[in-house]
Amino acid sequence: MYILGMESSCDETSAAVVEYNDGKFSVKSDIIASQIETHRLYGGVVPEIASRAHIEAISKITYEALDEANIKLSDLDAIAVTSHPGLIGALLVGVNFAKSLAFANNIPLVSVNHINGHIAAAYLACEDLKPPYLALVVSGGHTNIFSVEGYRDFKIISSTRDDAVGEAFDKIGRVIGMPYPGGAAMDKLAYEGDKNALKFPSPALKDSLDFSFSGIKTAALNYINGANQRGDEINRADLAASYTEAICSGIVKQVDGAISLSGHKTLVMAGGVAANSHLRSHLEKLCKERGVRFIYPPINLCGDNGAMIAAAGLFEYLDGMRADTSLNASASDDGN
Numbered sequence: 568m569y570i571l572g573m574e575s576s577c578d579e580t581s582a583a584v585v586e587y588n589d590g591k592f593s594v595k596s597d598i599i600a601s602q603i604e605t606h607r608l609y610g611g612v613v614p615e616i617a618s619r620a621h622i623e624a625i626s627k628i629t630y631e632a633l634d635e636a637n638i639k640l641s642d643l644d645a646i647a648v649t650s651h652p653g654l655i656g657a658l659l660v661g662v663n664f665a666k667s668l669a670f671a672n673n674i675p676l677v678s679v680n681h682i683n684g685h686i687a688a689a690y691l692a693c694e695d696l697k698p699p700y701l702a703l704v705v706s707g708g709h710t711n712i713f714s715v716e717g718y719r720d721f722k723i724i725s726s727t728r729d730d731a732v733g734e735a736f737d738k739i740g741r742v743i744g745m746p747y748p749g750g751a752a753m754d755k756l757a758y759e760g761d762k763n764a765l766k767f768p769s770p771a772l773k774d775s776l777d778f779s780f781s782g783i784k785t786a787a788l789n790y791i792n793g794a795n796q797r798g799d800e801i802n803r804a805d806l807a808a809s810y811t812e813a814i815c816s817g818i819v820k821q822v823d824g825a826i827s828l829s830g831h832k833t834l835v836m837a838g839g840v841a842a843n844s845h846l847r848s849h850l851e852k853l854c855k856e857r858g859v860r861f862i863y864p865p866i867n868l869c870g871d872n873g874a875m876i877a878a879a880g881l882f883e884y885l886d887g888m889r890a891d892t893s894l895n896a897s898a899s900d901d902g903n
């Protein structure tokens with residue numbers, strides 16, 4: 568069967584065709600129209616501009632996705648669309664486009680939670696992945712650890728109490744002069760510095776498995792402001808290396824705790840920050856020590872994309888979930 572996945576929750580408009588046969592996924596196309604260059608001018612995503620850019624791109628990329636997959640609309644068995652969480656105006660574009668396409672052409676529609684979509688990217692990367700497993704979601708908007716107990720059954724183990732890890736990278740990246748979003752540039756720069764040069768507070772809370780990134784972010788800002796006031800030169804590479812080390816160690820600590828708590832023998836890492844090479848090697852080491860299998864999607868499936876929404880939508884579809892014309896977008900994690 569063929570499923571069209573549509574994503575417009577933030578600053579990427581994406582449409583993808585995924586084929587599912589005999590329990591196996593195959594990505595036939597995954598077209599992504601990124602708005603990063605547009606938002607870069609402002610140092611972050613401007614919601615109103617994002618919504619307008621989604622409107623301009625969505626029809627074109629949908630037909631591009633069908634063309635590249637070499638199928639027609641009538642070949643689709645289902646359309647899956649991100650309905651939550653995200654920027655409300657941006658989500659509404661995808662939801663309304665998908666509703667029109669589905670109901671005008673009599674194609675079943677399913678609604679997908681964007682976070683579950685990130686996790687489902689792992690099924691595209693790893694054919695034999697099956698629940699139960701532990702999932703770490705690290706993105707620009709989320710930092711969570713879930714116990715995934717079924718294809719549609721997610722128990723939350725850990726959340727951030729404030730900022731997401733991607734925001735923590737992007738904010739400090741911006742202050743030291745990197746273009747938005749700074750995450751990938753921070754990743755690269757960290758190789759050139761000494762990870763022990765500066766001490767930052769851990770984002771891992773002591774009394775729970777939750778995270779807080781506001782302390783480390785403020786500590787880095789104070790360090791930068793202090794150095795600027797004294798007229799001292801900042802060693803950007805040492806800052807990036809030490810900051811990355813503190814973030815990675817904090818995540819490792821909480822994932823270690825979550826492995827003990829859940830007893831799961833597989834860890835999936837997903838979301839835009841799953842592209843971070845330092846985090847990958849820290850977690851690889853932890854998983855080796857703990858005898859846990861470690862799975863993460865290739866970089867093109869870590870950031871927002873339609874294929875991951877199609878994969879998550881497939882499990883919704885197989886369980887009989889269907890969205891009707893009343894489907895609405897929601898900014899919140901639980902879709903309410």
Ligand code: KG4
Nearest residue numbers: 706707708733748750751839840843870871
């Ligand atoms: O999943 P995503 O595309 O969008 C959300 O759902 O939020 O994640 C975007 C985030 C941005 O904060 C970006 O800086 C970060 O992923 N990111 C990285 C890397 N590549 C992307 N952060 C750290 N290291 C990277 N290599």
Ligand code: ZN
Nearest residue numbers: 706839870871
């Ligand atoms: Zn995302």
